Amino acid sequence: MADPTIAGGRAWTFDAPVIACGFDRTGIGAFACGDGTLRFFVDEQEPASISLHAGAILALAVHPGGGFLTGGDDGRLVHTIPGGESRILFEQKGKWIESLAVSDATGLVAFTLGKEAVVLDASQVVGRFTHPSTATGVAFDPKGRRIAVSHYNGASLWWTKSSTQTPTVLNWKGSHLGITWSPDGKFLVTTMQESALHGWRIEDAADMRMTGYPSKVKSMAWEHRGKVLMTAGAPQVIGWPFTGRNGPMGREPLEVGPEGEAIIQVVATHPEFDLVAAGTADGRVWMQWIGEEEAGTVARDLPAISCMAFAPDGSSLAVGTEQGFAAVLDAA
Amino acid sequence: MSSPVSAPVPVTVLTGYLGAGKTTLLNRILTEQHGKRYAVIVNEFGEIGIDNDLVVDTDEEVFEMNNGCICCTVRGDLIRILGGLMKRKEKFDAILVETTGLADPSPVVQTFLVDDDVKARTRLDSVTTVIDAKHILQRLKDSKEAHEQVAFADQLILNKTDLVSKEELARVERVIRQINPIAPIHYTQRCAIELDKVLDRGAFDLSRALELEPHLLDDGEHDHEHEIxxxxxxxxxxxxxxxxxxxxxxxxxxxxxxxxxxxxxxxxxxxxxxxxxxxxxxxxxxxxxxxxxxxxxxxxxxxxxxxxxxxxxxxxxxxxxxxxx
The missing domain is CATH 3.30.1220.10 (CobW-like, C-terminal domain)
Incomplete structure (x- = not known):
């Protein structure tokens, strides 16, 4: 296999798989790895490594109050300020923390823990919500007052600040694996075990089936206006329009990017522009302006792409791979 | 420069009725000095008494695939846990999955046939069923699952052979062979067996398929006392x-x-x-x-x-x- 090639930027090879990557508000980037370390990079420096978890890190999010949150297969949720301290916010041995969500509106943090979803504020647990099967994904509504949790046969909606309540349950048969709330608050979309997405219009629980993928969809991202949901799982990025009352119902999705063979594993959307980045199973990263013909390959011959994230100012794109190769690529 | 894609990790599924000796076998595998690195996925109601980081508890979560095939059920928890284990830096020589004594083995097996991620990173090595020689005939009388566990096996560990007479053992073998004529049988006491006879057998591997010689019984040998x-x-x-x-x-x-x-x-x-x-x-x-x-x-x-x-x-x-x- 050819050596990894990147068009511009910096690259490193870590000795562990990269599971997730992201940037905090100040533009400090981080890679979360399968050996429990978080590796930071600032400007031209070599990444600093800090060991946070006993096993693998399974989830990474930007903390609303600054720094990063990580969840691991050691049952810990850790808050880390780059260059500062790291603090265990929650710990339950024997459980995995595989999914994290944060709300900038309320500063709340939510994560999944077995069949539960747990909500924390700055100092303590404010809610624990139990489901009939494993909670696989969690998302906040735009106001940060509700969470939606995906599980077998649908999703459950909970008010974060109410201790006794019956959840609103949205039913759809099958195993739902991840969840996102539309930025306008009107729709919920889950990824499924089958090669499909499922959506609900929240006001009346109307179902939306989004099918036709050749492979499981493992990544979704809203374009910067919050009106199109960009998704992986096909050789091109599939973008579902969520404008109007009916969202994508009865409409054709956008197909963005070159027609290749390799399945897209990860998608990322630019914070300011109509720009989509895609990372494929065969180690290629390309970016394309929505509506234009030509995609620009920014990296190729990498191991399978496992994660991507744009910097908050859109100047760079962090890319992680299953084999430890990681890069921060020049973007836009 | 990029490291080679690692070979799929073999997974052994251990089934067997309650008390048959699955936990004994697991403990043996985990404590023996073999220099290998195993991850073990046990059910939440199991009795495994080993504090080991590589033991993961799970609740068996079976669901039906939306593919129009009503008997195509898979284990969602297993897909999730196998995916999570593969994210670790250290790799495993093998993974063992213990099922509850009452479980139908088909969802766990189908998981390895239908999920693309599981297929890419792991391979089902065998379904190994542990059988209590003393109690299996009784179990087969009252339990559908006991039948299924014997039927699904790629290999059978006939355990507690010291608790039955030679004649009883021969009878047990006849009954088992009526259900499953192709799985090799290992005879054990307290599950004492060399691990390389159990693990990494390639029993599910098409490229290592044996000659498939069924142990056929003469009709007179059938055990008509049992409603098989x-x-x-x-x-x-x-x-x-x-x-x-x-x-x-x-x-x-x-x-x-x-x-x-x-x-x-x-x-x-x-x-x-x-x-x-x-x-x-x-x-x-x-x-x-x-x-x-x-x-x-x-x-x-x-x-x-x-x-x-x-x-x-x-x-x-x-x-x-x-x-x-």
Whole structure:
């Protein structure tokens, strides 16, 4: 296999798989790895490594109050300020923390823990919500007052600040694996075990089936206006329009990017522009302006792409791979 | 520069009725000095008493795939946990999955046949069923799951042989062979067995398929005291088969009878092909491929073994005979 090639930027090879990557508000980037370390990079420096978890890190999010949150297969949720301290916010041995969500509106943090979803504020647990099967994904509504949790046969909606309540349950048969709330608050979309997405219009629980993928969809991202949901799982990025009352119902999705063979594993959307980045199973990263013909390959011959994230100012794109190769690529 | 993609990790599924000795076998595997690194996935109600970071608890979460196939159930928890284990920096030599004593083994097996991520990173090495020689006959009288666990096995560990007489053991073996004529049997006491006889056997691996010699019983040997509702049918011929006819016959059969067919394994001699066609199925999910060529001078044959319920031997025989090219 050819050596990894990147068009511009910096690259490193870590000795562990990269599971997730992201940037905090100040533009400090981080890679979360399968050996429990978080590796930071600032400007031209070599990444600093800090060991946070006993096993693998399974989830990474930007903390609303600054720094990063990580969840691991050691049952810990850790808050880390780059260059500062790291603090265990929650710990339950024997459980995995595989999914994290944060709300900038309320500063709340939510994560999944077995069949539960747990909500924390700055100092303590404010809610624990139990489901009939494993909670696989969690998302906040735009106001940060509700969470939606995906599980077998649908999703459950909970008010974060109410201790006794019956959840609103949205039913759809099958195993739902991840969840996102539309930025306008009107729709919920889950990824499924089958090669499909499922959506609900929240006001009346109307179902939306989004099918036709050749492979499981493992990544979704809203374009910067919050009106199109960009998704992986096909050789091109599939973008579902969520404008109007009916969202994508009865409409054709956008197909963005070159027609290749390799399945897209990860998608990322630019914070300011109509720009989509895609990372494929065969180690290629390309970016394309929505509506234009030509995609620009920014990296190729990498191991399978496992994660991507744009910097908050859109100047760079962090890319992680299953084999430890990681890069921060020049973007836009 | 990028490291080679690692080979799929072998997974051994351990089934067996409560008290058969699964936990003893697991403890043995985990404590023996073998220099290997194993991850163990146990059910939440298990009794494993080992504090080991590599033991993961799970609640068996079975769900039906939305693929129009009503018996295609898989274990969602297993897909999730196997995916999570593969994210770790350290890699495992093998993964063991313990199922609850009351579990039907088909969802766990089908998980390895239908999920692309699981297929890419792991391979099902074998379904190993631990049997309590003293109590199995009683269990088979009152438990559907006990039948299924024996039927699904790629290999059987007949344990607690010290607790039964020679005659009882022979009887147990006869009953087991009525349900599953192809799985090798290991005889043990306190599950004492060399681990390399249990792990990394490639029993589910088509490319290592054996000659599939069923242990056929003379009719007089059948144990009529037991209401065995699962039985096996073995078909064979030395005439080559027609590829199209056999494919459509098998597909039709699985569509109609897949719920009743627990397992099916076969080696086929296809007219016009120099390689053996090897396949297997679990309920409606079938996988198969052309494997190694027939050797020079090797006697070519086609053989299919069905293990299931309500199998109509005459009908199967007729369907098979119609596939001869």
């Amino acid at each position: 509702d699962i039985h096996s049918v073995s078909l064979s011929t030395s005439q080559p088969l027609d590829a199209n006819r056999v494919t459509s016959w098998l597909q039709g059969l699985l569509q109609q009878k897949g719920q009743d067919i627990l397992r099916m394994k076969g080696i086929l001699d296809i007219r016009g092909r120099d390689e053996r066609l090897v396949f297997q199925a679990v309920h409606m999910v079938m996988e198969g491929d052309f494997q190694r060529p027939w050797k020079e001078g090797e006697k070519r044959f086609s053989r299919i073994v069905f293990i299931g319920r309500n199998l109509d031997e005459a009908e199967l025989q007729a369907g098979f005979a119609a596939c001869v090219a």
